[in-house]
Amino acid sequence: xxxxxxxxxxxxxxxxxxxxxxxxxxxxxxxxxxxxxxxxxxxxxxxxxxxxxxxxxxxxxxxxxxxxxxxxxxxxxxxxxxxxxxxxxxxxxxxxxxxxxxxxxxxxxxxxxx
Amino acid sequence: xxxxxxxxxxxxxxxxxxxxxxxxxxxxxxxxxxxxxxxxxxxxxxxxxxxxxxxxxxxxxxxxxxxxxxxxxxxxxxxxxxxxxxxxxxxxxxxxxxxxxxxxxxxxxxxx
Numbered sequence: 387x388x389x390x391x392x393x394x395x396x397x398x399x400x401x402x403x404x405x406x407x408x409x410x411x412x413x414x415x416x417x418x419x420x421x422x423x424x425x426x427x428x429x430x431x432x433x434x435x436x437x438x439x440x441x442x443x444x445x446x447x448x449x450x451x452x453x454x455x456x457x458x459x460x461x462x463x464x465x466x467x468x469x470x471x472x473x474x475x476x477x478x479x480x481x482x483x484x485x486x487x488x489x490x491x492x493x494x495x496x497x498x499x500x
Numbered sequence: 501x502x503x504x505x506x507x508x509x510x511x512x513x514x515x516x517x518x519x520x521x522x523x524x525x526x527x528x529x530x531x532x533x534x535x536x537x538x539x540x541x542x543x544x545x546x547x548x549x550x551x552x553x554x555x556x557x558x559x560x561x562x563x564x565x566x567x568x569x570x571x572x573x574x575x576x577x578x579x580x581x582x583x584x585x586x587x588x589x590x591x592x593x594x595x596x597x598x599x600x601x602x603x604x605x606x607x608x609x610x611x612x
Contacts, residue, residue, distance in 0.1 A: 421601075429605060429606050430605045430606065431592075431603035433601045488545040489542070492542050493542070
């Protein structure tokens with residue numbers, strides 16, 4: 387069975403702090419996709435990244451970076467120098483290559499205070 | 501218009517009503533999805549359509565009936581819903597069957 391665990395329900399930081407959101411997954415598939423989405427107060431889910439299971443290179447996009455560790459089944463997301471606009475609920479998700487079983491974590495609510 | 505649009509944005513209905521949610525994508529994607537987001541529960545994938553064919557139905561009750569007349573439009577027909585069906589219903593589309601990458605703003609449904 388596929389499962390995504392985001393153990394941090396809520397995180398609160400002060401602006402300019404770095405923050406890491408944890409994501410641990412379980413799957414029996416040897417190939418799969420991992421995702422991160424941002425859901426701001428407006429409600430719309432914003433796609434941030436999709437990573438193939440056979441590509442373990444870490445990725446950096448501006449203040450965002452992702453650390454994919456297949457050995458520990460983790461796909462953590464770090465925001466550097468956080469800003470108030472980063473306040474949102476962040477979801478990690480996992481899908482098989484044929485997308486027959488797309489699973490989301492429960493989400494982590496991040497609050498960045500000025 | 502660009503992106504994924506959903507109408508209506510808010511819907512209040514009684515348990516005996518029949519209503520439909522509409523999703524439209526102008527991204528040239530071939531796959532479309534319905535998700536349900538309830539309070540205190542993870543996002544749940546409901547239905548997947550690839551090239552207008554339904555490829556996934558995650559044990560969704562028959563009171564939810566999807567329809568995909570073409571690769572740009574997706575409907576969710578609702579009838580005799582229950583109060584526990586109140587949730588945010590999100591539509592998404594993607595270019596290949598690898599997860600809904602582009603989400604609509606959602607329809608906030610309240611069943612009285």
